[in-house]
Amino acid sequence: MATTTPPQDQSRRGTGERAPGRLGNVIFKGISTTSGVMILVTLAAVAIFLLYRAWPALVANAEEFADVSFIEGNLWEWVAPLLFGTVLAAVIALVVAMPLSIGIALFISHYAPRRLAQLLGYIIDLLAAIPSVIFGLWGFQWLRPLVEPLFAWLSSNLGFIPLFADYTSPARNITTGGLVLAIMIVPIITATIREVFLQTPRLHEEASLALGSTRWEMIRQAVLPFGRSGIISAAMLGLGRALGETMAILIVLSPGYAINFFLLQAGQHNTIAANIALHFPESSGIAVDALIASGLILFAVTFGVNMLARWIINRRAEFSGAN
Amino acid sequence: MKLATGRRMAGITAISALALTLAACGSDSSADDTTDSGDTGSSEETGGEDMGAELSGTVAGSGASSQENAVQGWLAGFMEANPGATVTYDPTGSGTGREQFINGTVQFAGSDAALDGEELAAAQERCGGTVIEAPLYISPIAVVYNIPDLNDTNINLGPDTIAGIFAGEITNWNDPAIVEANPDIELPDLEIVPVNRSDDSGTTENFTEYLAAAAPEVWTHEPSGLWPVEGTQSGAQTSGVLGVVEAAEGTIAYVDASRVGELGSVAVGVGDEFVPFSPEAAANVVDVSPAAADATDTILTIDLARDTQESGAYPIVLVSYSLACGTYDSEEHASLVQGYLTYVASEEGQNRAAQPDVAGSAPISDGMRERVNAALETISAG
Numbered sequence: 001m002a003t004t005t006p007p008q009d010q011s012r013r014g015t016g017e018r019a020p021g022r023l024g025n026v027i028f029k030g031i032s033t034t035s036g037v038m039i040l041v042t043l044a045a046v047a048i049f050l051l052y053r054a055w056p057a058l059v060a061n062a063e064e065f066a067d068v069s070f071i072e073g074n075l076w077e078w079v080a081p082l083l084f085g086t087v088l089a090a091v092i093a094l095v096v097a098m099p100l101s102i103g104i105a106l107f108i109s110h111y112a113p114r115r116l117a118q119l120l121g122y123i124i125d126l127l128a129a130i131p132s133v134i135f136g137l138w139g140f141q142w143l144r145p146l147v148e149p150l151f152a153w154l155s156s157n158l159g160f161i162p163l164f165a166d167y168t169s170p171a172r173n174i175t176t177g178g179l180v181l182a183i184m185i186v187p188i189i190t191a192t193i194r195e196v197f198l199q200t201p202r203l204h205e206e207a208s209l210a211l212g213s214t215r216w217e218m219i220r221q222a223v224l225p226f227g228r229s230g231i232i233s234a235a236m237l238g239l240g241r242a243l244g245e246t247m248a249i250l251i252v253l254s255p256g257y258a259i260n261f262f263l264l265q266a267g268q269h270n271t272i273a274a275n276i277a278l279h280f281p282e283s284s285g286i287a288v289d290a291l292i293a294s295g296l297i298l299f300a301v302t303f304g305v306n307m308l309a310r311w312i313i314n315r316r317a318e319f320s321g322a323n
Numbered sequence: 324m325k326l327a328t329g330r331r332m333a334g335i336t337a338i339s340a341l342a343l344t345l346a347a348c349g350s351d352s353s354a355d356d357t358t359d360s361g362d363t364g365s366s367e368e369t370g371g372e373d374m375g376a377e378l379s380g381t382v383a384g385s386g387a388s389s390q391e392n393a394v395q396g397w398l399a400g401f402m403e404a405n406p407g408a409t410v411t412y413d414p415t416g417s418g419t420g421r422e423q424f425i426n427g428t429v430q431f432a433g434s435d436a437a438l439d440g441e442e443l444a445a446a447q448e449r450c451g452g453t454v455i456e457a458p459l460y461i462s463p464i465a466v467v468y469n470i471p472d473l474n475d476t477n478i479n480l481g482p483d484t485i486a487g488i489f490a491g492e493i494t495n496w497n498d499p500a501i502v503e504a505n506p507d508i509e510l511p512d513l514e515i516v517p518v519n520r521s522d523d524s525g526t527t528e529n530f531t532e533y534l535a536a537a538a539p540e541v542w543t544h545e546p547s548g549l550w551p552v553e554g555t556q557s558g559a560q561t562s563g564v565l566g567v568v569e570a571a572e573g574t575i576a577y578v579d580a581s582r583v584g585e586l587g588s589v590a591v592g593v594g595d596e597f598v599p600f601s602p603e604a605a606a607n608v609v610d611v612s613p614a615a616a617d618a619t620d621t622i623l624t625i626d627l628a629r630d631t632q633e634s635g636a637y638p639i640v641l642v643s644y645s646l647a648c649g650t651y652d653s654e655e656h657a658s659l660v661q662g663y664l665t666y667v668a669s670e671e672g673q674n675r676a677a678q679p680d681v682a683g684s685a686p687i688s689d690g691m692r693e694r695v696n697a698a699l700e701t702i703s704a705g
Contacts, residue, residue: 070523070549170516170571172570267553278522278559281522282548
């Protein structure tokens with residue numbers, strides 16, 4: 001309706017006849033521009049705040065941290081294991097969540113009857129609305145007792161592989177943490193992938209079927225290649241959320257400050273966000289600066305992950321239509 | 324600030340409501356209390372008559388957050404009895420509390436540590452001579468374990484055994500060292516899982532102080548608020564620790580004694596005997612501890628005897644002091660601080676804080692109360 005009017009609009013400028021519509025345009029343009037700018041301002045404000053508050057810790061040497069009970073050595077020696085733990089937990093979450101999400105998305109887009117697919121879609125979206133503290137309590141009270149026998153079996157039968165060595169109950173280890181994170185990031189990954197799969201050109205699918213493919217072969221030939229960049233970007237979105245998750249990890253994990261791959265041992269790893277939540281209440285002075293500095297590093301890593309996702313999507317954009 | 328006051332007021336309201344309910348339900352016990360404290364009560368009453376309705380005005384305190392729950396109970400009780408008085412307490416932490424007390428921002432303070440030499444000199448200058456330090460908050464720390472069959476009994480553990488368990492050297496409940504101390508109990512073949520606080524806490528600091536003092540050969544770490552052993556099971560705050568302990572059998576941990584609940588608690592080896600946690604035993608260790616080097620009649624600081632051999636003393640406690648001046652500039656401050664701290668030291672005040680839903684602390688002994696009251700009587704305006 002409005003698309004045909006602009007020339008007239010311009011010719012009648014000043015007469016006031018079209019004033020209500022014009023006013024609407026101006027207001028909406030103002031609102032949307034402000035919102036757009038607001039995002040940049042907020043991001044900049046967060047970055048500046050982090051940098052400003054973290055600066056004393058970033059330039060401090062090991063002696064200045066002598067009074068801080070939870071830091072030994074300098075800032076980087078302290079952050080490195082935390083960063084490692086953060087990435088490890090997120091990677092475990094991703095390894096578990098990706099096959100699950102692709103399966104759910106395929107089921108919804110290509111297997112399930114329409115009604116069921118819709119219902120499932122709603123339920124998956126609902127999962128995303130559950131607060132992380134609930135996931136944490138659920139993970140500790142319900143999921144942990146459930147996985148303990150599995151962990152015990154893994155450790156006693158495959159314990160010669162360092163990954164699974166020396167499990168001790170209760171299972172407050174990085175694997176449990178990663179599993180809880182996996183459940184938390186499944187909704188966002190599934191929702192993204194599902195949308196991409198639904199966009200697969202009908203002609204591709206029909207061509208594949210016409211050549212005599214089964215449904216699974218059609219999915220391999222048409223749907224998955226088309227959705228590859230969408231899958232990657234969904235993974236990166238999930239990774240971003242897993243990196244910053246706090247409460248669930250704080251509740252589920254016995255923290256430690258080591259860099260190793262003992263996935264079933266308690267007290268070996270911790271994540272940056274959970275560590276901030278753990279130590280912030282009793283901290284003051286340079287300790288707070290150090291915690292904020294670790295937050296800045298997490299911010300930078302998350303930012304990097306998102307940039308990487310963009311880059312991958314853009315690089316592959318020409319091979320598929322998912323954008 | 325406003326927020327904090329609001330929250331505190333809410334807390335006070337809740338506690339007074341609770342107190343009312345308790346009074347309503349337990350008329351027997353409150354009647355007992357009043358008759359019991361007949362002697363001391365009369366002296367308090369005369370004191371009260373002296374000051375009479377003058378107990379009004381405002382004093383402020385700040386300091387140790389360990390005392391926070393107990394102080395809320397005391398403030399509620401004191402202001403109920405003296406509606407005209409306003410006493411506040413800001414749980415800023417011991418260090419800040421001492422600092423604010425010395426520079427005159429607050430009239431009294433709570434501190435987990437005694438004033439050191441330099442601070443004491445500054446405080447004496449601020450107070451015009453006498454400084455009062457009284458150990459009015461004694462919070463026992465229980466060593467709890469989760470072995471469902473044995474949660475009703477107190478397993479006996481000597482200091483070296485406790486230290487060995489938490490250092491990770493003793494790893495099974497049927498270790499000879501544990502079996503030897505518990506001839507009457509059948510101990511299971513079960514792995515011991517030590518659990519600690521993952522955050523910085525006064526509980527951890529006092530527990531590691533105990534381990535370092537009572538079992539120096541086994542426990543080689545320095546006392547600290549942050550748990551020194553790596554690779555352990557742990558939880559944030561007391562609730563987190565209890566969650567982990569309840570999550571698996573064979574776990575052992577240290578928590579505020581008021582939070583033991585259904586878990587078993589250890590009888591700690593003291594000399595030749597084993598002392599299970601009790602409020603009296605916890606107060607006892609404060610009595611048998613030697614006075615600190617700079618202690619006087621008003622500075623009732625002690626060197627807590629964590630390695631005591633005294634019969635019936637429970638050595639794992641957190642002691643927090645109340646600090647006040649001997650002389651205040653204004654009559655209002657002097658009488659209010661005196662009145663408030665006398666209430667805190669009184670049987671009523673100590674019993675109030677001892678209730679599990681207030682702070683679950685251990686009431687001070689009558690002997691300590693006499694010494695504290697003698698010190699508090701020196702408070703005057705001038």
